[in-house]
Amino acid sequence: MHDFVVIGGGIVRLSTARALLRRRPSSRLLVLEKEPRKTETYARDSVSRAKAYNR
Ligand SMILES: Cc1cc2nc3c(=O)[nH]c(=O)nc-3n(C[C@H](O)[C@H](O)[C@H](O)COP(=O)(O)OP(=O)(O)OC[C@H]3O[C@@H](n4cnc5c(N)ncnc54)[C@H](O)[C@@H]3O)c2cc1C
Numbered sequence: 001m002h003d004f005v006v007i008g009g010g011i012v013r014l015s016t017a018r019a020l021l022r023r024r025p026s027s028r029l030l031v032l033e034k035e036p037r038k039t040e041t042y043a044r045d046s047v048s049r050a051k052a053y054n055r
Pocket of ligand 1: 035
């Protein structure tokens with residue numbers, strides 16, 4: 001049994017999950033991600049690119 005279920009492991013939903021856990025540390029939260037190996041989101045990719053531009 002979970003208090004929260006977050007569907008999707010992208011940056012926005014993981015940030016939401018983090019915020020929920022910070023507000024309710026003892027709650028049980030489940031993140032469901034459909035991709036078996038989620039390695040990169042567009043937002044994360046843009047951070048990589050921003051770092052490259054700033055070199
Ligand atoms: C082509 C393109 C380029 C972009 N470029 C930039 C950029 O340069 N800089 C920038 O800041 N933003 C960019 N964005 C926007 C950025 O991708 C989004 O704002 C951000 O990634 C959204 O995060 P999210 O967590 O909402 O969704 P996503 O990162 O898309 O994550 C959603 C997750 O939910 C999962 N999911 C979907 N359906 C289900 C389901 N039924 N069950 C379980 N899991 C599911 C998906 O597998 C995915 O992992 C771009 C977007 C696109 C489409």
